[in-house]
Amino acid sequence: MSFTEEQDYLDYLDRQARVPRGFRFYRRSITFNAAERPGDEAYRMNLSYLHSDAVETPAAVMTTTNRFPGAPVILARERIAAGHLRGVLVNNKVANVGAETGLADARRLADCTAHTFAVPERQILSVSTGVIGWRLPVNEMESAIPRLPDSPCSPREFSQAIMTTDRYPKLAWSGGPGEPGPVMLGAAKGAGMVEPNLATMLVFFLTDAVVPPVLLDRVQRRVVNRSFNALSVDGDQSTSDMVVAMAGGASGVELNERDLETLWQPVADALALEIVRNGEGTSHVIEVIIRGCPDASLARKLGRHVVDSPLVKTAISGNDPNVGRILGALGDGLSRFDPEGRIDTSRLTIALAERVVYRDGSFVLNQESERILAGTFQAAAMDPVLKGYPQDRGTVPIIFDFRGEARESVRVLGSDLSHEYIRVNADYRT
């Protein structure tokens, strides 16, 4: 599936997305002046809301482990304790982190939404993404919330409304027409902390399967570990990252643990890939695959360390199959995460794409292979400036095979480091 125009991509999302029964989407826009900024420049903010019709909707939330969580994270941890939610209010433009009245503001907005949709206050979250340090424009938001019921929208419009600097909206789904049984829909916002002061990866999963809260929580942890916890755009976890799942049950189909995971995992995997691909400044998606490593948690750390290495990132940005940097980054990661040297590296092979470049302790290099690999990298490159739709589905695969006993292979996704990344992140004043 590839697109050459934004409208084609949006039409595809509108036509193909599977919407679980019993959920509704709303959005409105407001304008406001930021108290922290001089002058009277008006900023535009989208208010979005997703709502479950089911009176008792099982829900699960995973939040950032950053030690300075934003107010929405603190509120979500409180309100998810009972295992049920009816809705989530989302705003872009202001992240509500480190503002003195942040938690009180989040509560006020959630409670106002609860009154508007006539649901219990404790079952509504208020989730924010955008500038860190500013106060939310609470008065303007409170005026708009009662009019949300007049502004229903499609899932695709919801996924657009929660964007900040995302290059394109991100929706994924499984189940639905042609297949019996329930549907899983996921919408994601974020691309690492890519623009000055903007933060937050937000992911929402909605299903009409019947799932008790405890099972929803347990499966979500596994699914998220393999997808969003195995990607890295900037290396830092933001103050505001949050994943919310709601299971309305309108399909009437009860799923066991395994079937739920089968429905859910591909949706999470697809969104995780899209989050990396859509990062501002990304020109290649790097896919590190670790095989034969007996410790999956260590393998995930090693993979993240390699995709976070600025030297690996910049080499790939320049279409350079620089195996010295890749070996160096892996060796540095092993010294950090396996200081006792439990992992046997003597049988390690490294392959780029499917071509072995390191074996038996030495590099296997020649001019021919380097030229072929550079061409492979070039073919997976995207224009980091272009916006609106995913340009390419390719990745740059780096395969580490320790050839030991391992139950599973581990995959970690990351982005490269391009001039556009620096432009977006450093030069926005000029």
Place this chain on the structure above:
Amino acid sequence: MSFTEEQDYLDYLDRQARVPRGFRFYRRSITFNAAERPGDEAYRMNLSYLHSDAVETPAAVMTTTNRFPGAPVILARERIAAGHLRGVLVNNKVANVGAETGLADARRLADCTAHTFAVPERQILSVSTGVIGWRLPVNEMESAIPRLPDSPCSPREFSQAIMTTDRYPKLAWSGGPGEPGPVMLGAAKGAGMVEPNLATMLVFFLTDAVVPPVLLDRVQRRVVNRSFNALSVDGDQSTSDMVVAMAGGASGVELNERDLETLWQPVADALALEIVRNGEGTSHVIEVIIRGCPDASLARKLGRHVVDSPLVKTAISGNDPNVGRILGALGDGLSRFDPEGRIDTSRLTIALAERVVYRDGSFVLNQESERILAGTFQAAAMDPVLKGYPQDRGTVPIIFDFRGEARESVRVLGSDLSHEYIRVNADYRT
């Protein structure tokens, strides 16, 4: 001390550097064709050698903990075991990592040097920096080594000969004229892994103090921990990093542990700062200071995590005092390195330069302070393209004060992330 021309800087090093008695420096150049590269392009390589006159010269070596060490590292670990060295052969241009005959080549070169200078083979190291994956041009090197005695040079010339893509040579010293007692001289090569395929931080310390090997080793570990182990240019430790110290004893002055540390630490600190400042693409040196953190090892990890954050690096590159990113990076580091939450963050203050920007859980920001801070960052900026001499002595200080009980404050140095970094690291083919 500031310089506006390369020659001024070189003259300053020649005039001021304190040379410990009993050491000699040599250098020659050779040309060679790389077996791994097609065509007949000739590459130039410097061969440098530092020599101690003392028959039993106490020595200490610290090497990279990277799990894929280069051949020179493996040889050095073997040969330092006895605690004495007479000399170190250094080549630039080829790092001797991952080459099939690497260890045999390193031995051949060291042994040839030992014969030339009539010292025991086991007391000579062969140290390499440059391209990873290539074989050393051993034949050409072996032809040149017997002529090294004809080519003595100054410490400044030695420090230039070991450079690869370093922006300028790096020497530091303490003791000497005007002060009774012995001298410590340090020379350093490296700036993180800054150019495609080039690697290695090499540091050589020479003193004419009388110091037994065990003491030399112990003090070196402390001194290096506070200096080179508290800096980060790319985040990765290379396959080839090595610090070598030799104490020839020609001053006849025996130093106790404390006096040795006092002589040594400022030399290591100065070289560490210069290594960061001289990194290709560096336009700001970031100086993270952590106060009131009861765990110094944790504090060092946090500091490295903040200076390694691409988001912090790019903000500072753009002279943007982006406190949201700084708080986000610290919070992410705490969640990694203090998962049990032992460190109390409730009294944390964050200051940029000396201006408090975060206190009591909230940001303290206004337009005025942001303008002043941006000006401070601007004042510490260097032109990342300019070569030959250090342009500026300033840093961008980020101060975290946890206000807990702490024996010491911790300082970590890092570089920013500029377009020039990407140009050097990604675009060298174009």
